[in-house]
Amino acid sequence: MISCIIIEDQPPAQRVLKKYIADIGNLNLKATFADALLAMDFLNNNPIDLIFLDIHLPKISGIDFLKVVKNNPNVILTTAFSDYALESYEYNVVDYLLKPFSFERFVQAVSKVPLKKNIENRKRNIIELEQYPELIFIKSGYEHIKIEVANIRYIQSDADYTEIYTTERKYLSQEPLRYWEGYLDSRKFVRIHKSYILNISKIQKIIGNRVHFEGDINLPIGRAYKEGFMKLVLK
Template identity: 40%
Template sequence: MKIKCLLVDDEPLAIKLIENHISKIDSLQVVATCNNAIKAFEILSTQEIDLLFLDIKMPNITGIDFLKTIKNPPKTIFTTAYRDYAIESYDLEVVDYLLKPITFERFFKSIDKFLRANSLIVPEKKEVLKDEFILVKSGNKHHKIKIDQILFIESLKDYIKIHTVNDKRIVSKYKIGEIEEELAHKNFLRVHRSYVINTNKISAFTINDIEVNSVEIPIGASYKDKVITFLKNIV
């Protein structure tokens, strides 16, 4: 039996991303999507929903306040670009708190957690498609970036700069350690405290630096052993 999902988010691209992730897991089914809490309440009142994906910062009422108003709410996974609500959200006993941009790897961990908590069968993870993408907020825009188009990511203190194959550079308020975790197991490697690279884009290297798309990226002293071990395996 399919797990019926409702997606609530005022950003169309965010909904599309979750729909894309759900399409890779056979046991999940999107029953409905909407962009505000009022419509979500109507859907919950008329349809059986097993799992709710709920954005937090939305017009008129936040996802947290909305969830507090529902009697017997479905299991809920918060999806948000804001870290500040994490502690408050866990008081509501939600399944998980997903921070945008949401990669499939991180999404799958949430579904795994939901299924195990409800004694359901955990699905096999399908191969990640080449068109998998992340959503990154820069200013007032949300950018859809295909993972295989990322060359490397550069740290700018509390911000990151994402360099892509089309020479596009996107700056977002995001810590490099967090994006490193999000892109784990996707052929990305931390080579320096300020750089995470797409290992599929390496064009040359020495013991001191790695070249990605003609850009020489230094290998940090504390990362050298791990990086050299990796490089030996690809020679």
């Protein structure tokens, strides 16, 4: 069960979200707020898996809320304005629902939320395979391809999929980028952009806002991730 809250100041939009949440079955609505400041007080004492967040709110906007909210909760934006779509993904939102949205589109967005139970089970399974403590398996058709984690250079988001780049080749995974961010060792793999996670050990150099690897490969560092990334690398 995914615990969630709604931050939305318009009663009609609240009613739609409440109905969709009730209909989907695996969501547990804990509270509804008309402004983000009240929600912050609630979140300080109540861990939540998912937030349905409007952008145009009283007191502080949804974007400003994303800048200061702690514990990196999963966020699905619900808004009537498309202007903020690109900026919102700098803050690692799960999806961006443009009002009015259908129940089918709502279900599609919720399906992207990584389930903590699944991630913990996957980690437990890897640990139990003592002879392969540094392996992941990527499903390709009817096969599961073994990849050594140490050989991964970076992982790139590709819509609802991800591309895993190793020192030898590229693999396509059905898991979203947020899954890998929660699954891989955060001491070794770090999010540097809305579209990239990289293996710190594979970095050759950092120049300005770009990370460089062997073979003249370089990736951008998103402004929302740069401070945390540099602290981790330079500690």
